[in-house]
Amino acid sequence: MRIGFEVVLKADRKAEFNLFPAQQLPGLSLITFAQDPTKDLKVVLMGRIYYQDNLKNHFPEAFQQDLTSDADLILAIFRNYRFKGLEQLEGEFALVIFDPKQQCLLALRDSLGNYPLYWFSDSQTLRVSTNLQSLAKQSPHSSINQDFLASFLMFPYAYTELTIKKTAFNGIQRLLPGTLLEFYPNGNTNKIWSWDWLQxxxxxxxxxxxxxxxxxxxxxxxxxxxxxxxxxxxxxxxxxxxxxxxxxxxxxxxxxxxxxxxxxxxxxxxxxxxxxxxxxxxxxxxxxxxxxxxxxxxxxxxxxxxxxxxxxxxxxxxxxxxxxxxxxxxxxxxxxxxxxxxxxSELITEGNRYHLADLISRGSWSKALQTARQWSQAKNQSLWSILYQLGIEPLLPLVLREGIPTAMRNGYGSWPKLGSFDIPPWVLPDFAKNYGMRDKAAAIVRQLSQYPIEQSFNLLGLRAxxxxxxxxxxxxxxxxxxxxxxxxxxxxxxxxxxxxxxxxxxxxxxxxxxxxxxxxxxxxxxTRKYKRNFNEVYWKGLSRNLSYLEEMVHQSAIDELGIFDKSRLIEVMREHAIGIGDVRSGSRISSSLALIAWFDRMTNDR
Incomplete structure (x- = not known):
């Protein structure tokens, strides 16, 4: 059972708010709804609003009435302070407002997108929802977006949501975190405000x-x-x-x-x-x-x-x-x-050490060597391994990172040692070429190579x-x-x-x-220096469930998308289950299996 909401705005500028399930569970406060019938102002919220005492200090007029829910609070703030009030909200939420003054919808996610929002417009009808697949079932143009799937397979870091507007379905867009957007029935949008971490x-x-x-x-x-x-x-x-x-x-x-x-x-x-x-x-x-x-x-x-x-x-x-x-x-x-x-915690309580690359970029080789030597001693690693990984490699373009053999294979990596930006060898060449997988890798590298590189990796951590x-x-x-x-x-x-x-x-x-x-x-x-990792849990799980995973790959109807060479994928799964291939290479297997599992679950439902 999914919970969430969908808001529909039609050509007559009437807004329809649908909460699902329609009958909320007793005590369930994740979704709240509020309306001002005298002005036809409506608000729906999924999540939580924090630091309400601060809001009371900034926006006292909003608190001159009894507020029974977070949605009530947002309605009161918007009614009295409009956009200025919404920009001050802190919490973990996604919300939609019907603004009768402009006869449009307003949508906002918190700066880390703790709940999702998606939207599409068709035939003068706009739909905004927390449920992407619900929208896909209603959209006449919601075929699977294979370009998105290529982006999914090429993003080499752990994440829940790719912070890009496109989604897994053509014709449906994502509202990016920390963005306040106006929507109109014809699909026109107007960005009111967006959160900028660097500011x-x-x-x-x-x-x-x-x-x-x-x-x-x-x-x-x-x-x-x-x-x-x-x-x-x-x-x-x-x-x-x-x-x-x-x-x-x-x-x-x-x-x-x-x-x-x-x-x-x-x-x-x-x-x-x-x-x-x-x-x-x-x-x-x-x-x-x-x-x-x-x-x-x-x-x-x-x-x-x-x-x-x-x-x-x-x-x-x-x-x-x-x-x-x-x-x-x-x-x-x-x-x-x-x-x-x-x-x-890792993002905020310890550095990423990529200032080594910034030192080299500025020509401060002596300071870079001194810093790398300190880290090599602390980590019991060679000076060169620290200097290359954190100082030199981040400055290199993709073609130099991947090496000549990978470049000659048009960006394809070689199992069992895949680079972070290599195309997995079980991805079919036509799919990789048609959806620009190598270009996607190069774009990520360029993004991470922007000076200062330390800052670029901090922003990557926030997106992830x-x-x-x-x-x-x-x-x-x-x-x-x-x-x-x-x-x-x-x-x-x-x-x-x-x-x-x-x-x-x-x-x-x-x-x-x-x-x-x-x-x-x-x-x-x-003062603990090391915490044990979960690699043994991963390999035991892969080995124990290998036969089920192989059957899933064999039986999957994902062939119709032309993404994977199933035989090659199963071959590397078997090798990885006995310890061949490092954790980074194994993560590319995990992403491929997750894509297959998602496709099968989604197509069975539809």
Missing amino acids: HIQPIENIALPEAGSQFTHIFRQGIVERSKYGKIASHLSGGMDSSSVVCIARDRPSPKKLTTLSLVYKIRSLVGETDYIQMVLDQGGMIDSHYLDGDAAGDFQWFKEQIPEHDEPYPGLFHLAMEKVLVDLASELGISTIFTGGG SVGNWASWYLAAPLGIHISEPFLDRRLITYCLSLPRELREVPGVPKPLLQEAMKGILPEPIR
């Missing part, structure tokens, strides 16, 4: 690490308190510094209610020790109701015991479905309204943080919202405004977070 990330000078850490804690705590105002709260606890930081701050929030923790525990060798770190947090005491789940039973690629949820576009992280689903299902059983996770698949397709249908406090807009802008030296110290993971969590986190977690 808000302004360098903070002359600040020491203790002061920066104290301010971080204050903003972080404030963001968690804001997110705790909506029902019963749970937080994922894995034993790592990120999730443990969220739990410790949320546990100590001013509330009489216990914090529920949700933890996956493992018996596999690489992760069995993580339970000890989970216990360290729980042993600190406080108002916590802890719950454990068997992580070994929720392996990767475990798609076949029950149907994959309907989802609008292919998702490269689909192989994690079972792990995400068991956590959400338990939260639902416990009556949870909001789940916190530790996602996003848009959306939350588990929130959209697993949690929301159960009336649950998933929130990532590290991705609070205030915290992001503060951290990325700090001097690099406070977030980037050779040999010290996440130095800013370590400083901020002094006296809050258990010391073994706060």
